Amino acid sequence: MRRIMTVLALSLAVWGWPVTGGHADTLAPKQPATANGSLRADFNNDGIADLAVGVPFEDTDSGVVDAGAVNVQYGSATGLTTSPGQIFTQAAGLAEAGDLFGFALTTGDFNNDGIPDLAAGAPGEDVGSVPDAGAFSVLYGSPSGLTTSNAHLFTQVGSAAEPNDLFGFSLAAGDFNNDGADDVAVGAPLESKFSTLFVGAVSVLYGSGSGGLSTVGGQLFTQVAGAVEPDDSFGYALAAGDFNSDGVDDLAAGAPFEDVGSVFDAGAFSVLYGSPGGLSTVGGQLFTQVGDEPEPGDSFGSSLAAGDFDNDTFDDLAAGAPFESVGSAFAAGAVSILYGMGGGLSTAGGQFFTQVAGLAEPADIFGFSLANGDFNNDNFDDLAAGAPLEDVGSVFDAGAFSVLNGSASGAGGGPTPGHLFTQLGSAPENNDLFGYALTTGNFNNDGFDDVAAGAPNEGVFSIPGAGAVSVLNGPLSSPVRGQIITQDSPGVGSSVETDDAFGYALAAAIPAPASATPSSVTRVLTPFKAMKLGHARG
Numbered sequence: 001m002r003r004i005m006t007v008l009a010l011s012l013a014v015w016g017w018p019v020t021g022g023h024a025d026t027l028a029p030k031q032p033a034t035a036n037g038s039l040r041a042d043f044n045n046d047g048i049a050d051l052a053v054g055v056p057f058e059d060t061d062s063g064v065v066d067a068g069a070v071n072v073q074y075g076s077a078t079g080l081t082t083s084p085g086q087i088f089t090q091a092a093g094l095a096e097a098g099d100l101f102g103f104a105l106t107t108g109d110f111n112n113d114g115i116p117d118l119a120a121g122a123p124g125e126d127v128g129s130v131p132d133a134g135a136f137s138v139l140y141g142s143p144s145g146l147t148t149s150n151a152h153l154f155t156q157v158g159s160a161a162e163p164n165d166l167f168g169f170s171l172a173a174g175d176f177n178n179d180g181a182d183d184v185a186v187g188a189p190l191e192s193k194f195s196t197l198f199v200g201a202v203s204v205l206y207g208s209g210s211g212g213l214s215t216v217g218g219q220l221f222t223q224v225a226g227a228v229e230p231d232d233s234f235g236y237a238l239a240a241g242d243f244n245s246d247g248v249d250d251l252a253a254g255a256p257f258e259d260v261g262s263v264f265d266a267g268a269f270s271v272l273y274g275s276p277g278g279l280s281t282v283g284g285q286l287f288t289q290v291g292d293e294p295e296p297g298d299s300f301g302s303s304l305a306a307g308d309f310d311n312d313t314f315d316d317l318a319a320g321a322p323f324e325s326v327g328s329a330f331a332a333g334a335v336s337i338l339y340g341m342g343g344g345l346s347t348a349g350g351q352f353f354t355q356v357a358g359l360a361e362p363a364d365i366f367g368f369s370l371a372n373g374d375f376n377n378d379n380f381d382d383l384a385a386g387a388p389l390e391d392v393g394s395v396f397d398a399g400a401f402s403v404l405n406g407s408a409s410g411a412g413g414g415p416t417p418g419h420l421f422t423q424l425g426s427a428p429e430n431n432d433l434f435g436y437a438l439t440t441g442n443f444n445n446d447g448f449d450d451v452a453a454g455a456p457n458e459g460v461f462s463i464p465g466a467g468a469v470s471v472l473n474g475p476l477s478s479p480v481r482g483q484i485i486t487q488d489s490p491g492v493g494s495s496v497e498t499d500d501a502f503g504y505a506l507a508a509a510i511p512a513p514a515s516a517t518p519s520s521v522t523r524v525l526t527p528f529k530a531m532k533l534g535h536a537r538g
Contacts, residue, residue: 083491158220291352425484448474454503
């Protein structure tokens with residue numbers, strides 16, 4: 001089994017199941033239900049969305065193994081251009097073995113200059129002699145695109161760097177204090193609190209017009225509205241949105257290995273509300289699965305995405321439970337949606353979805369990645385949900401994603417509630433893991449949001465695990481239009497190599513799920529988690 005499959009298995013078996021990875025796309029800043037929302041990742045300020053692609057297992061030209069990289073492709077009237085593209089290795093710090101730079105991505109205007117910037121996690125970064133403490137870097141946008149000028153590297157805020165914290169594992173951007181500059185939330189899901197191991201934590205760094213992100217006024221949060229318990233992994237996934245429509249972004253933070261009563265690893269997420277003073281635990285909420293009973297190993301909250309699916313001005317939240325069993329189909333996966341209102345998120349009217357436009361099958365892990373966008377340009381946000389272990393015909397673990405269309409009655413309403421899509425630009429192959437990471441943006445400026453979907457285990461010619469990204473253009477009607485990009489595409493800025501995992505994380509309008517690192521996670525796997533690895537073939 002190639003390394004990326006091992007990482008996925010951990011990523012799908014992480015701490016209470018298997019490990020998870022990138023999208024991420026992960027993990028979502030607030031997006032209005034208009035094409036303007038897609039400009040959040042317009043790094044060169046030309047009015048067309050751009051795409052950042054995480055390649056966390058990229059080796060540097062000098063041979064530094066798994067240092068990681070980020071490729072950037074710019075949008076145009078004809079879609080993403082591969083030339084000229086950019087490639088960045090770690091900003092404002094030395095690229096070191098196992099840093100995994102590009103493992104998680106998010107975008108926001110951190111210096112309030114009107115041009116979006118990029119934050120990239122490196123959860124395997126050593127801080128001094130502290131292994132895998134983690135870090136993230138910021139590259140600022142400019143009229144000529146992203147630049148390393150004034151780039152900055154940050155380590156954990158509000159707590160000392162400790163071994164295996166994995167700070168930078170997840171990221172989300174939003175304006176949590178309503179000052180006009182975006183801020184960033186950073187997950188450290190293996191943070192321990194005193195003698196309680198792996199409770200997880202989230203740090204928040206605030207942006208400003210006087211230089212961008214800063215540690216000044218930074219905050220650290222552990223689980224909200226619930227007891228801090230071992231192995232909760234709070235901060236594993238993050239998403240920002242204005243759930244109470246007060247003009248200030250709020251933050252949702254997943255704890256997918258939260259025990260619900262005696263049900264272990266059922267999962268939960270917490271919400272912290274924004275205010276002129278920043279995020280606060282006042283009024284904080286904790287939610288468990290909506291629409292179904294918590295069950296062992298569901299891992300609810302391991303992926304999150306915010307969007308206004310019913311177009312009522314209140315952002316809503318989709319939360320994945322990729323190891324939910326559907327009938328006898330183990331780990332088929334599910335997604336719950338909670339709707340926003342004046343008092344914030346609520347379970348009232350909440351929805352529960354299993355795979356759309358296809359049978360729920362064992363180990364599909366539907367809901368492993370989530371992203372929102374307006375794919376049919378009707379002013380309702382739609383939801384894309386990845387199932388990277390979906391079999392396509394007889395091709396196992398090729399991967400797919402489903403789309404739930406928004407409507408006045410919420411996600412999945414209207415005359416065409418959902419569709420399922422497989423890889424574009426390449427035939428489905430065993431273990432491609434298409435849909436492992438998702439993000440959305442209007443890359444061709446036609447008014448319809450497009451979906452970028454990573455297939456990080458795609459083989460490129462004879463190079464296994466090199467990875468690819470397919471872009472499916474809105475309105476996602478048949479036949480689907482779009483393109484496929486690899487590191488061998490002209491002008492991308494690198495070449496394909498074994499196990500680079502190009503497409504492991506994505507960021508444009510919305511960030512990708514992120515995944516755990518094998519070095520720090522294997523030690524906390526249980527026999528139950530190991531049992532779940534049986535579906536990973538390769």
